[in-house]
Amino acid sequence: VPTFPNAQSTRDVDSEFDYVIVGSGAGGGPLACRLAMAGYKTLLLEAGGDANGNVNISVPGYQAVVTADPKLRWDIFVNHYKDQNRAKRDPKYVYEIGPYEYHVGPNPPPGAKDLGILYPRGSMLGGSVTHNALIWIIPHKQDFDTIATITGDDSWAASNMNQYLNKVYQWLPNMPTDPTILLRDLPLARHLVAGANAVGIDVPVLTPLAKLSQLLLMSPNSRVNPARDATEGYFQVPLTMKLGERSAVREFILKTVADGHPLTVRTNTFVTKINFNTTGSKPRATGVEYMEGEYLYKASPLHRTNFGKRGSAKAKREVIVSAGTFNTPQLLKLSGIGPAPELLRFGIPIIKHLPGVGTNMMDRYEIPVNVVHEDDFSVLDGCTFDLKPHDLCLKQWLDNPYILAARGAYASNGLAAMMLKRSSFASTSDIDLSIFGGPLNFQGYFPGWHDFSVRDHKHFSWYSLKAHTRNRAGTVELRSADPLDQPEINFNYFDTGTTAGGADQLDLGALIQAIRKSREALADYYKFPILGGTNYTEEKPGAHVQSDEAIGQFIKDEAWGHHAACSCPIGEEGNPMAVLDSEFRVRGVDGLRVVDASVFPDIPGIFIQSAIFMVSEKAADVLIREAKAADGE
Numbered sequence: 023v024p025t026f027p028n029a030q031s032t033r034d035v036d037s038e039f040d041y042v043i044v045g046s047g048a049g050g051g052p053l054a055c056r057l058a059m060a061g062y063k064t065l066l067l068e069a070g071g072d073a074n075g076n077v078n079i080s081v082p083g084y085q086a087v088v089t090a091d092p093k094l095r096w097d098i099f100v101n102h103y104k105d106q107n108r109a110k111r112d113p114k115y116v117y118e119i120g121p122y123e124y125h126v127g128p129n130p131p132p133g134a135k136d137l138g139i140l141y142p143r144g145s146m147l148g149g150s151v152t153h154n155a156l157i158w159i160i161p162h163k164q165d166f167d168t169i170a171t172i173t174g175d176d177s178w179a180a181s182n183m184n185q186y187l188n189k190v191y192q193w194l195p196n197m198p199t200d201p202t203i204l205l206r207d208l209p210l211a212r213h214l215v216a217g218a219n220a221v222g223i224d225v226p227v228l229t230p231l232a233k234l235s236q237l238l239l240m241s242p243n244s245r246v247n248p249a250r251d252a253t254e255g256y257f258q259v260p261l262t263m264k265l266g267e268r269s270a271v272r273e274f275i276l277k278t279v280a281d282g283h284p285l286t287v288r289t290n291t292f293v294t295k296i297n298f299n300t301t302g303s304k305p306r307a308t309g310v311e312y313m314e315g316e317y318l319y320k321a322s323p324l325h326r327t328n329f330g331k332r333g334s335a336k337a338k339r340e341v342i343v344s345a346g347t348f349n350t351p352q353l354l355k356l357s358g359i360g361p362a363p364e365l366l367r368f369g370i371p372i373i374k375h376l377p378g379v380g381t382n383m384m385d386r387y388e389i390p391v392n393v394v395h396e397d398d399f400s401v402l403d404g405c406t407f408d409l410k411p412h413d414l415c416l417k418q419w420l421d422n423p424y425i426l427a428a429r430g431a432y433a434s435n436g437l438a439a440m441m442l443k444r445s446s447f448a449s450t451s452d453i454d455l456s457i458f459g460g461p462l463n464f465q466g467y468f469p470g471w472h473d474f475s476v477r478d479h480k481h482f483s484w485y486s487l488k489a490h491t492r493n494r495a496g497t498v499e500l501r502s503a504d505p506l507d508q509p510e511i512n513f514n515y516f517d518t519g520t521t522a523g524g525a526d527q528l529d530l531g532a533l534i535q536a537i538r539k540s541r542e543a544l545a546d547y548y549k550f551p552i553l554g555g556t557n558y559t560e561e562k563p564g565a566h567v568q569s570d571e572a573i574g575q576f577i578k579d580e581a582w583g584h585h586a587a588c589s590c591p592i593g594e595e596g597n598p599m600a601v602l603d604s605e606f607r608v609r610g611v612d613g614l615r616v617v618d619a620s621v622f623p624d625i626p627g628i629f630i631q632s633a634i635f636m637v638s639e640k641a642a643d644v645l646i647r648e649a650k651a652a653d654g655e
């Protein structure tokens with residue numbers, strides 16, 4: 023595991039920087055690196071630790087295990103529906119039965135407290151990127167063209183944003199699972215072949231593997247196919263890894279520090295407030311206040327104390343908040359920027375009434391079809407997913423650092439191939455469904471999901487992800503003025519959210535089609551008996567769930583998300599709900615920007631990290647250009 027060079031020694035440095043960035047994830051990490059590489063003294067403050075020496079972050083096969091690591095995770099609980107009786111229809115609904123002790127599902131013990139649905143977040147160097155599922159799919163052109171149209175700022179046009187993808191590729195490796203790892207398990211290959219067949223690819227019944235090998239070479243990230251965004255088909259799943267080891271934002275930060283650029287990283291540092299100078303005509307952000315200490319945020323299962331060592335840092339040029347979709351609006355509000363009535367309710371002095379902070383939140387919906395076989399998938403033989411000496415797959419992964427194919431199952435996140443589809447409910451000609459499959463029993467997030475999903479090796483699932491969702495009714499509101507409390511997060515799913523123009527029904531309709539397509543792929547498994555393997559039984563939604571109405575109810579009850587975005591949206595001049603201008607500036611104040619998943623007016627693409635990385639690169643460009651102009655360069 024790459025290690026952070028002497029994190030402690032960076033602490034005793036002077037406290038004035040050109041830029042102070044809060045949060046080292048997809049938004050803050052690359053930006054901090056680029057500013058430092060351009061010679062600006064940059065301070066990156068990260069609430070989580072550096073994850074030094076923690077193998078969980080590096081092994082792609084541990085993508086579920088790492089989200090459960092108490093040192094790295096924040097347990098955020100959200101409402102899919104405000105009505106708790108409705109929310110409790112989801113078997114993943116969580117109750118608190120003691121400090122950081124949970125009951126999942128119906129029949130909680132007496133005295134159990136309602137919590138909601140677990141929404142995993144990573145708190146560590148590299149943010150949620152260091153514990154995500156590694157899937158790397160580049161955005162659709164519409165994601166950026168829309169921002170250009172809304173704001174009139176042509177620099178957001180997809181044709182211009184392309185340069186930022188080039189910059190991301192300077193530090194971000196990506197590669198798919200080595201096909202030979204998958205093809206060794208013929209019943210698994212049989213499911214993957216069936217997926218291709220279900221999207222209309224002609225797979226020869228007697229020689230399916232040759233065709234599958236070809237298909238697994240197809241990248242969904244073509245930059246030469248002009249119709250790529252609308253291209254349906256069957257593709258490999260590219261992962262943010264290098265030779266089977268996770269490598270992304272954290273590694274970029276480590277390299278930038280190691281190369282001697284003026285980047286100071288303070289981990290275990292939780293920012294509690296942005297400071298402003300209010301003597302001028304416009305408030306100006308001057309720096310931040312923070313507390314130093316491990317696990318200070320109460321969402322950390324290792325939280326024990328509310329008292330960290332207090333400190334502050336000054337920004338000569340700007341403060342940039344990159345704390346993520348939930349924490350960025352929380353920090354803005356705690357610092358006096360947000361809807362005035364909400365701030366007044368908590369006695370927070372108002373710096374700027376900005377009603378859009380913590381509104382407009384969007385997410386994707388994800389839903390599985392899970393089946394169970396009579397036998398194990400052999401690709402997982404010896405994999406115990408628990409970091410113990412008996413985990414033979416970990417041993418294989420550790421013993422073969424230089425040959426991807428030899429690293430075995432853990433050199434994959436387990437999700438080997440994806441169908442890309444355009445549902446008949448899509449709002450544009452772009453595809454709006456990604457359906458990916460693997461030998462897992464993942465049914466969404468709840469405490470213990472990491473263990474549940476790999477407890478046996480007999481399950482296979484297709485997961486459908488709805489891209490370009492229409493619901494923008496999510497909110498992030500303060501629960502208290504205590505910066506260590508998690509905010510109140512309501513997604514307001516389906517009919518309780520955006521319904522104009524039948525938006526909720528259109529999204530639901532697309533997901534019903536996705537479930538039917540997944541079932542078609544599962545049925546096609548039986549067309550390829552030549553590959554061996556046993557019969558399966560559908561567990562979720564279950565064979566009895568057949569009508570559109572029944573499938574729709576299953577989706578409304580059990581869908582989940584993990585790409586929350588858009589809670590501090592960029593918007594046009596004159597739009598009172600716009601939080602940012604097209605150059606990431608928080609409207610109505612100076613010296614303060616937001617750069618993370620919360621900036622999007624509409625949720626981008628299919629998988630979100632690529633769009634955030636590009637935005638981070640763009641923000642660096644904007645800031646460096648402005649700084650040079652200000653310095654007369």
Ligand SMILES: Cc1cc2nc3c(=O)[nH]c(=O)nc-3n(C[C@H](O)[C@H](O)[C@H](O)COP(=O)(O)OP(=O)(O)OC[C@H]3O[C@@H](n4cnc5c(N)ncnc54)[C@H](O)[C@@H]3O)c2cc1C
Nearest residue numbers: 045047048049069149150154155156157293346619630631
């Ligand atoms: C389980 C999971 C799997 C995912 N899989 C994929 C995938 O396969 N592909 C994909 O494209 N996307 C995936 N995502 C989504 C993607 O990783 C996130 O959307 C992305 O990381 C968000 O970037 P961000 O910069 O907004 O926030 P984050 O990456 O979450 O970073 C925010 C950082 O800010 C820090 N922070 C917060 N508040 C403070 C504070 N007050 N002071 C100091 N620091 C603070 C946090 O500790 C955190 O490190 C996944 C997400 C999850 C949770």
